[in-house]
Amino acid sequence: MTQSYFYEIARGHGLPHDPLKAIIAPRPIGWITSMSRAGVVNLAPYSFFNMVSDEPPMVMFSSNSWKDSIRNVEETGEFVANLAVRPLAEVMNISSRAVGPEVNEMELAGIAAAPSTMVKPPRVAASPAALECKLVEIKHLVGLDGRPGSNFMVIGQIVGVHIDPAFLTDGKFDTAAARPIGRCGYRGDYAEVTSLFEMIRPRD
Numbered sequence: 440m441t442q443s444y445f446y447e448i449a450r451g452h453g454l455p456h457d458p459l460k461a462i463i464a465p466r467p468i469g470w471i472t473s474m475s476r477a478g479v480v481n482l483a484p485y486s487f488f489n490m491v492s493d494e495p496p497m498v499m500f501s502s503n504s505w506k507d508s509i510r511n512v513e514e515t516g517e518f519v520a521n522l523a524v525r526p527l528a529e530v531m532n533i534s535s536r537a538v539g540p541e542v543n544e545m546e547l548a549g550i551a552a553a554p555s556t557m558v559k560p561p562r563v564a565a566s567p568a569a570l571e572c573k574l575v576e577i578k579h580l581v582g583l584d585g586r587p588g589s590n591f592m593v594i595g596q597i598v599g600v601h602i603d604p605a606f607l608t609d610g611k612f613d614t615a616a617a618r619p620i621g622r623c624g625y626r627g628d629y630a631e632v633t634s635l636f637e638m639i640r641p642r643d
Contacts, residue, residue: 456625460486465621465630468523469500470531473511474560475540480552481507482534482544482563484523486622487590496597498572501580501590507540509577509591516574517558518595521566525618525631557599567606567617571599 446452460466469488473481485508487501498520502509512518523531533548545552545561552561555571562569572595580590606613614632621630 458624460622461624461628464623464628466623467619467621468531469498470521470523470534470563470566471500471508472519472521472545472560472562473508474515474517475507475511476514479541480543480545480561481511481540482521482548482550483508484531484535487592488520491594497575497594498570498597499592499594501592503590505591509593510540511560512574512593512595513577515559517560518572518574518593519555519558519560519562520570520572520595521563522568522617523620524567525620527563527565528620528629531620553601555599556601562601567603568612569601570597571601572596573598 452458466486467488469485471481471483471485471488475481483506485500485502489499491497491499500508500520508518527550530548530550534544534550536544536547538544538547544550545563551564553564555562555569558571558573562571575594575596578592578594579587580592581587602612606617608616615635617632619632621632622628623630
């Protein structure tokens with residue numbers, strides 16, 4: 440057996456760049472639309488994002504500080520998770536700019552908004568799919584030492600789903616046709632889903 444390169448997190452990795460985000464990859468991107476109590480729209484991508492439950496259906500996204508998205512969701516209890524896809528990657532990247540809370544990133548990036556049905560924040564009109572969510576919990580993440588870190592995790596329950604009919608094939612959402620993207624670690628590394636393979640779980 441080949442000896443592994445091992446390091447203790449507390450002692451550091453000893454490499455030119457931290458490998459963790461490259462190992463845990465690709466990470467789906469939650470392109471989160473939120474709205475302040477005053478009605479200002481915020482749009483920001485989060486690569487710490489995923490579905491965490493199917494009954495009830497829930498998603499989470501995590502921020503490494505108390506950013507506008509977190510504050511907005513705390514104020515209003517609502518957000519939309521838009522599917523980030525390759526044709527929208529460049530404008531998604533523009534929406535990640537650090538700007539003041541008074542700035543509408545959808546307008547900044549020239550992204551057309553579409554109304555949601557069950558929540559107030561709009562969705563990205565060109566996204567193949569969007570999940571309307573209601574807040575379940577905001578959790579300040581705490582480490583093994585009991586001390587809170589800088590990350591805040593939002594858990595939301597999906598209450599409505601928008602799908603562009605162009606991406607429905609025989610009643611199934613065509614993931615490969617939608618071309619979702621994910622973060623792969625290091626500076627600016629992304630992956631694109633272009634093909635799928637099927638493997639059925641064994642049954643006794």
